[in-house]
Amino acid sequence: MKERKYDLKLIITSLALILGIVFYLAAKPEQGTEAANWLFNTFTTLFGSYTLIFTFLSFLTLIYLFFSKFGNIRLDHVKPEYSNFSWVAMMLSAGLGSATVYWGFVEWAYYYTTPALGVTPESSGAYEWAMAYNLFHWGFSAWGLYCIAALPVAYHFHVRKNKGLSLSxxxxxxxxxxSKAWIGKIIDLIFIFTCFGGLSITLALSIPLISEGIAKVLGIGSSFTMNIIIVIIISIIYSLSSYIGIEKGMKRISDLNTYFAIGFALLLFIMGPSIFILKNTTNGLGLMFQNFIHMSLWTDPIDNGGFPEGWTIFYWLYWITYTPFMAIFVTKVSKGRKIKELILNMVISGSLGCWFFFGILSNFSMNKNITGAINVPGVLDSLGGNVVIMQILGELPWSSLFILMFTIISTLFLATTLDSASYTLAATVTPGLKNNQDPSALLRLFWCVMLAVVPLTMILIKAPLNTIKTAAIITAVPLTFILIVMIIGFLKWMVKDYGHIPVHEIVKESELKSGEKEIV
Incomplete structure (x- = not known):
């Protein structure tokens, strides 16, 4: 096969931009942090309502597509490449990351002490709404953002057979x-920056957490050197996975990680307050479903307490920073699936996976606070999330085993996220990539190295990760405007291609050839 060319100018420009910002923030951390925080507050205030409406309308659009005749369109007339389990596992592993296990234990505590909707802080109602908001922020709307970004890319690549697997x-x-190639370059630069910035959020939470877990198991103190060693080890894992390809690498790690995560959560459920976990998760789902529209569009216009800006709007923009690389990765692993299958998997399977995980971890942690075993909000405020998570797991019998499992899951989540990110970055800088092609293994390996070098550089020069995170969140706002153009264009494509075709003919066309069955 002819060697695929890559965009060297885009690679150099994007890395120069990222490293330039990193070194500037390291040299002038206070000015950079002040500017980034001002921009974040300005953007969330000016574009807060817009972000909430965009997210809500995206979810409604997916509901329409699922039940419409367009949901029967198959993304290429071939047998799906992966079993349903592996497909779901890769989607969850790429889309969540190890930050999920961190927030699973501690996020409820923030909502408990500073609740939404005028609820009295640290009350029984605050406990209940804390669970509801946990499930809300990791449910339909969040996964809907991933899905609404993935559909235009998948349709472009698999149905229309257009060249290029990138947002641009x-x-x-x-x-x-x-003919206006410079516009495409700007879009790709925004994508690469938001990708690195979004991953800095995951890395900033994950590396110290994994370090704390290893230190606890080995009975030693966590250190700066240990953080660097962990980055290098994880880099080797995901680099090998990326180099050997999705089928042999990412798929196997995702399958293994999913089994580990399910097993870990089930053990916590069995050994923890099982009845409380069931009752409060059920209650949280009831509150969330009953108030879904209100929670989706709540702006706190009278009191202006800051909850929507600090949590819901922040979270939607945070998820949007991940949408470009998720859209490209989902497109790659969803060949042969119907549009309605993709929606069902991402929105329903993704939400159920998060609810299962958060329902158990959050309620296990919450129960420790209710019974007085651990003052979770107090320890979180004084010593940080990593310490309180280790204390919570330390309450279990065979605590070292649970901490070891937790550390392995966090490591595998991080490796799979970075693996999928390296693939999408390589695809972005490979112009004209065709439906049956992958970016070269060496190019994927190059981005694996860069995804390790940039965080290591941040750690070594003590660049403020929170500021870089904030900068990435800000770029999510212009990214939404790019997504709107893509969504409208995607809908027009479908109407043009299938608007005149009756539903039964679309269903017939989407049927697999004789002898081909979907893999379960």
């Missing part, structure tokens, strides 16, 4: 602005 390729195909 989809955007230019939809607008017909192929």
């Amino acid at each position: 390729a989809v955007f230019l195909s939809i607008t017909g602005w192929q």
